[in-house]
Amino acid sequence: MRVSISWLKELVDFDLSPEGLAEALTMAGFEVEEIEERRTWADGVVVGRVLERQPHPNAEKLSLCTVDIGTATPSTIVCGAANVCADIYVPVATVGTYLPKVDLKIKPRQLRGVPSEGMICSLAELGLAKDSEGIHIFQQEALTPGQDARPLLGLDDSILDLTSTANRADALSMVGIAREVAAITGNPLKLPPSQSLAGIAQSSPVAIELTDAKACPIYIGTVMEQIQIGPSPDWLKQRLAAAGTRSISNVVDITNYVLLEWGQPLHAFDLDQLQAAAGAPLTVGVRLAQSAEKLCTLDGQDRQLTPQTLLITANDRPVALAGVMGGEETEVHDQTQTVFLEAAYFDAAAIRRSARSQGLRTEASARYERGVNPAELTLACDRALQLLQELAGATIVGQAEDRTEVGRITPTRTLDLRLSRVNQILGPTVESNAAGTAALDRDTVEALLTKLGCETKPVGSAAATVWQVTVPPYRYRDLEREIDLIEEIARLYGYDRFANTLPAQTARGFLSPEAALSQQLRAAFRGAGLTEVLHYSLTKPAEGDQRETQVVLANPLFAEYSALRSDLLSGLIDAYQYNLEQGNGPLNAFEIGHVFSMAEGELVETEKVAGIVGGDSRRGRWVSGAQPLTWYEAKGLLEEVCDRLNLTVDYRPDSAVPRLHPGRTAGLWVRGRLRLGTFGQLHPELRQQRGLPDEIYLFELDWSVLKTCCLAQYSGQMVRFQPYSPYPAADRDLAFFAPVEIAVADLQKLMLKTGGKLLETVTLFDQYRGQNVPESQRSLAFRLVYRSPDRTLTDSDIEPVHQKIRAALEKAYPVSLRS
Known part of the structure; x- marks a missing residue:
């Protein structure tokens, strides 16, 4: 908010410089982004009286003026x-004057x-307008050359560009900032002069009807006649300009002025246009829009209304x-003679949803969204009516008011505050004489609370x-707990x-433990040669059956980012394709x-771990021969990560993921019953559509299952060091025919379990299907490595265990041993 120092001094006395005031407000929790010294814009500009004007002897469009x-x-x-x-008063930049807004220094010269x-x-040229058709002519009387x-241009002022936190709705007004300065300086607050208009006739030609007690608890409508539309006086224009608001007409300017002064948005309707659009008798109401309704707003935009849009209606x-914004059909214009002035209190959440549904944010909606003060609604309305009478010649015909049960209750809150808690939180203070420290006393706390307006x-x-x-x-929405008062x-x-x-x-x-596991997992992936990437959670809507379970935004900023992602693989595939197209390799x-995702009408949010590997990383380098990544090598990368996490994973055939090869997809299982993910x-078909190489492999893991499995094994346990055996290993080969449907992982698991402590590893080193192999079977060859931590194994140690494994295989599975 832009705060005019001269305007602020009418509300509270202070002798601080603009820099000093900015420092005080900053220490009080406000951010002053800029100090605009408007005095420098016209330093050296004086009032001049044109005594004589003659045509320029050498140029038709120039004038030769004699100026006092x-x-x-x-x-x-x-x-x-x-x-x-001739005979007008004008601003004159004297010789030596520098005009910073046009970067011009005035020097004597020949034209x-x-x-x-x-x-x-x-x-x-003075920085008060973007464009000007001619020079400025002073309308004030009794001017001295x-x-x-x-002072006549409103440039004897400084402007603070101030930002308040979202909880300080009261700071979006000059009165709110004045209250803050009064609390800082201890000087009394001088509220704007307001004439009580309690005697207004309550019989009004316009009736008010509120149907949504929560969205609009209070609505005051005042009918005025004999309005004289015209330009606003200079003081009003200058204050609006200082606040960054364009002057339109006296009626509209007054509503904007009260908005800036009290933080209470108002809106003026042309009553004749209102009745012409809706008919008479007229009833003004507040309701939510229907889907098929439309409205053309003041900015000339035809807006398609949604059920979240809150409306002002005339006869529905x-x-x-x-x-948020008025309608173009009922706006105040140059021929307006009767006005219906709206002063209402709207629910903050209702206005926030309504403004977002239209993608619109205005000065009015910004204040309603933070929360205006309903206790001062009548005061702000009376202030506007007083100015309309003084500056627009308005005659008040009547006023109608409707308050729901919520609107009849003045918001109040009483909090308990303990002096012991204040000193416990804040600690001791530093005395001004630096002689020591002391805690805040009772009188100091009471004085500070009184400055805030608290009782x-x-x-x-x-x-x-x-x-x-x-x-x-005015602090009801901000001060809710004891800690807020301490702050x-x-x-x-x-x-x-x-x-x-x-x-x-x-x-x-x-x-x-979860954060440590996340770091360990990232380190394991990096160690395996994978790079971490990040994608937006927002993506484009899916097509087909996936759209039914996808979460789609009601009011997206862009169509490309109008839904929440349902998996991580889509983003990784897009990133892989983009890197290839940019010549960066796989x-x-x-x-x-x-x-x-959506499940039974409820939003479900889960965390996943996904990855993509493949392609020939050596392509384009000096080495010759393409060596794309094989399925087993890609599987080995994932197994390497699992080994670093001390996680044993089983691979089982799977074809449930449509974007993966039905014959080269495995489900990942832990302990035989927890599904970890898919590889x-x-x-x-997808590879051909995207123009990608054959050797691309993907995996997606469930973080919750991964976390459960990895953290459970370390729960209450210390990691123990296991030394390497210094004794040599002995290996034996085991070959047999086995049905194709028997998984190698199940065979390995049985052999490791049967082999006990002596059997160190079981590795498949050969697989063959074809001639001399029974139909629907395959020949498998395993290498079993035996090792003891305390001695060198002999044949007498190994052979009984090896025979036990052979027997266990023949008993558990229909295999035919070959060696």
């Missing part, structure tokens, strides 16, 4: 504006052979977006001071006035992220 600028001799100034004439001493300025022009016909009532004994603190209505005390007292203290007890920080990558080769 308060010096002994009038100045001769060449001017190119069409509206210059078409005629000397010119100075420049008659337009508002654009040579006087400083800045939409005429405005409630709390304090001590309860209990003086030794254990406790207050019942009543929060003012306000620290903020006003000054954070720098508290002593530096360290915690009495400290402890080393540590990672949670991409071996992994990603850890959240995926989303497989990219489906040939």
